[in-house]
Amino acid sequence: MITRLTAAERALRDAIKPGAKVDHSAGGATIRAFVLQEVLLDDRAPCRSLVVRDAKVVDALDLEAGTIGYPVEFVGCAFAGEPNVEQAKLFGLYLTGCRLPGLSGAQVDVAHNLELVGCDCSGLVDLIGARVHGQLLLTGSRLANPAGHALAADGMKVYQDVKFSGGFRAESPVRMIGARIGGQFDCDGAHFLKAGEVALDLKGAVIDERVYWRDGFLVEGEVRVADARLRGGLDCTGAVFRHPAAVALRASGVVVDSDVRFRGASVEGPADFTGCDVTGMLDLTGGRFSSPGETALDLARARVRQNMICRSGFEVRGRVLLAGADIGGSLWCEGGHVENSTDTALDATGLVVHRDLHLGHRRSASGAGDDGFHAEGAVVLSGACVEGDLDCAGGRFTNPAGESITAIGLTVERDLLMSDGFVADGVVDLAGAEVHGCLVWSGGRFTNRSRAIRADRAEVGHSAKLDGLHADGPVLMRGMRIAGNLDIADARISDDETALVLEGTTVRGRLRVGFTTKPAGGVDLRYASAGQLDDRDCKWPDRLRLTEFVYKALPVNGLSRAVRVQCLRGGAEEYVPQVYLQLAKVYEAAGKHDDAKHVLIAGQDAGRRAGRGVRGAIDRALGFVLKWTVGYGYRPLWVLYWVAALTVVGAVAAAVAHPDGFRRAKADLDVGFEPVLYTLDLLLPVVNLRQRELWVPVGWVLWGSSVFTALGWVLAICLVTGLGKAFKREL
Incomplete structure (x- = not known):
């Protein structure tokens, strides 16, 4: 029996009616914790529900291991001590607008909801191992614990939703390692503020429905969802993550069974998604990731089963790492901007894209487009595999001190496009690449003066198009294998030494060369071969190396015999009989026997002029006689x-x-x-x-x-x- 009760305590006890819904206001009066405890744990005449308003609860309310079979709500109450509901069995616990120094609720079992709505908590809220069969609501609450965590909920299991929205604010770390949430995890508008530490820790958590971190969601400190499983997806639209001194978002190994969205989000500090697995799409359009000089966005070995979208507004200051990643759909980066000018901007070594990879600009039905993808720093695609098109049309790749694109051993199942406004201020290295469709550089601009393009040993399944290409340095295409045609019409290559090198290249179809302006540098066709050489109206450079260049046909209305003979003579460092025999053979095959003989005579002339010394003088004399008597x-x-x-x-x-x-x-x-x-x-x-x-x-x-x-x-x-x-x- 409760004795020596105050008037407020007596009023509370008298308000309890068996089977009634009790809504009692203390009017700001003080109620001792042990009195409230006996009222709540008295199961002789339980009410249907209890609401206590505007009470000041002194001492610590201890309900540990107790059982309360009806919902209990505290509204506007102030707790002087930390309520203890550890291992208790509660029907439902609701705290609205309360002030409390903490809450001890480890292993509590709540049959319905556990709510701290609009509360101000200055100590630890301990929910480690708790079981909440309804919802866990901390909407609009403020949690602050200068001595440690604001919320500790490791291993907690909530069967429905968890809501930290409506202005929720945590000024100390929130820890939910291994938590299990059966519904949504809604943190829209929530603030987690603990710079220099892990502000929100969901490592290993399992969330069955969608995670909402939107509409003013702000974290100052690290967010950790490493090895978590988010079955309903993750929506971070407009979220802000700030932890520039260390990792801002650690999501390595996270498994997401739906979409991940960072549209318009801002991440200041590294974002680590290493080895993540996203069943839906990954949408980073408009997202801003900043960690200058470091890896700002780490998706190494990530797996995205659908599309990855990094379109207009996507900005990264630092490195984007996609090494070993697997994208099940397309990777769209039109209009994105990656800046890491002193190092690698995008490292996609070994990346696999099962559809298209777009690193250029996007065109709408009206013809309008965005500004195009822009990378300041090296883009590495070595060993990558793109099972659709690799479209860099309209993209800008800037790395003047080195290679703007390194794609050694790249495989593209369809077309590789570097055209229509494509600009590379740095070397483009495609050595050993395999393009099973067309290779298109038409209209592309390559500004590196030491070496504009290197495509040695690359293989092209269809045609290669260099029409309108503008290169400020040499274009190296040694040992290439092109199954279709190679078109180099209207190309401008500015190099004083060797403008175009096709040494050892095989073109099974037509080799179309149409320099409208004579290149300042030479063209190297040594040991190359082509089904047809089409050079009508071409202005060949003065230096033309043709040793063992083999071709089967010439155009009907091509260059005159005299011009071709002049090309054979021009720039030759030594006499090469084969170049004359090759041209004569083609003339013979075309039925131009007289032209063939003129070419062979010109070849003998070149050999006679090439002689040196006394022997050369004798040969020149004998050759002179043979030429004018029997035409050699x-x-x-x-x-x-x-x-x-x-x-x-x-x-x-x-x-x-x-x-x-x-x-x-x-x-x-x-x-x-x-x-x-x-x-x-x-x-x-x-x-x-x-x-x-x-x-x-x-x-x-x-x-x-x-x-x-x-x-x-x-x-x-x-x-x-x-x-x-x-x-x-x-x-």
Whole structure:
């Protein structure tokens, strides 16, 4: 029996009516805790519900291990001591607008709701191991514990929703490690303020429905959801995370069975999503992540089963790490901005994207677009695999001191586009890449002067298009394999040494080269091959290296033979017979036999000019004779023109010199002198027309006859040599 009660305490006891809904106001009076305790634990005449208003509860209310079978609510009450409900079994506990120095509720079991709404708590709220079969509401409350945690709820299980919304404010750490929430976790507008520490710890927690951190949600300190499971998704639209001195958001290993949204969110400090698994989409559009000089957004080994969206407004100051990540849909970064100018801006080494990867600009149906993706610092895509298109059209990649894009060993199942406003201020390295569709650099701008593009050993399944490409440095495409066409029309490559290097490259289709402005640097086609060389209207540079360049056809209305021969001569450091033989072979295959012979003669000319020293001088002299007599064997009938011309000259000279310049070999021989036959007898060494035997030259005619005889032997030797070369070629 309660004795010596105050008037306020007696009024409270008298208000209790069995089976009634009791709503009692203390009017600001003081009620001792043990009195309230006996009222609450008295099960002899329980009421249906109890509301206590405006009471001052002195001492500590101790309900440990007790049982209260009806809902209890305190409204506007002030507790001088920390209420203790540890291991108690409560129907429902509601504290609204109360002030309390803490709450001890470890392993409490609440059949319905546990609510601290609009409360001001200056100590620890201990809910470790608690069981709440309804909702846990801390809406509008302020929790502050200078000595430690504001809320400790490790292992807590709430079967319905948890709400920290409506202006909730925690000025000390909130710890909910391993908690299990069967409904939503709503923190819209909540503030967690503990800079330098873990402000909100949900490590290993399981939340069955959606997590809402929106509409003014603010954390100053670290948020930890590492290894948690969020079955309903995570919505951080407009949230603010501030912890620039250390990790702001630690979500490594988190599993989310729906979408994750950071639209318009701001994260100051590293955000760690290493190894996370998101079943839905990851939407970072408009999100701002800042950790200059460090990894601002870490998605290494992350798995996103649907799309990852980082469109306009997405900004990162620091590194974005996507190494080893797996994106089940598309990765859209149109309009995003990543800035880490002193190091790597985006590291996507080994990234797998099962659809498209967009690092450019987005076009609407009206044709309007955003500003395009912009990376200040290196973008690394080495070893990545994109199963759709890799579209960088309109993107800007800035890293003047090094490589703007490093994509060594990249695999793209469809098209790789670096066109339509694409700008790379730094080296673009695609060495060893595999593009199963088209490689398009049309209209792209590559400004690095030391090396604009390196695509050595890259493989292209269809065509490569460089139309309208503008490069301020050399374009290196050594050892490439292109299954379709390679088009380099209207390209501008500014380099004083070697503008374009296609050494060892194989183009199975057409190689279309159309420099409208002659490149200042050379073009290297050594050991390359193409199904067709289409260079109509092309202005080849002065330095053109063609050793072992093989092509099967030329355009019908292409460059003239004279221009092509000039190209073969231009810039050659040494005589290479193969380049002339290749061009002649193509002319022969096209039925242009005369053009083929002119090219072969030009090749012999080049070889003759290439000779050096005494041997070279001899070869040049012999070659000169062979060229103008039998065309190096390619024009053996030219010797007949020489014979005819010399016959006319010799016959005229012999006719003038006869009879004073000749005497009969036999005085009694009655044979007339025939100037033409005499000349032919001199010029044809193996033919005997008997004119030389019958008429003996004297004086200056003797010397002239000797000259004609020598010329005859020279022509005969040239004819035999030319015919020998001709037969040798036929064999």
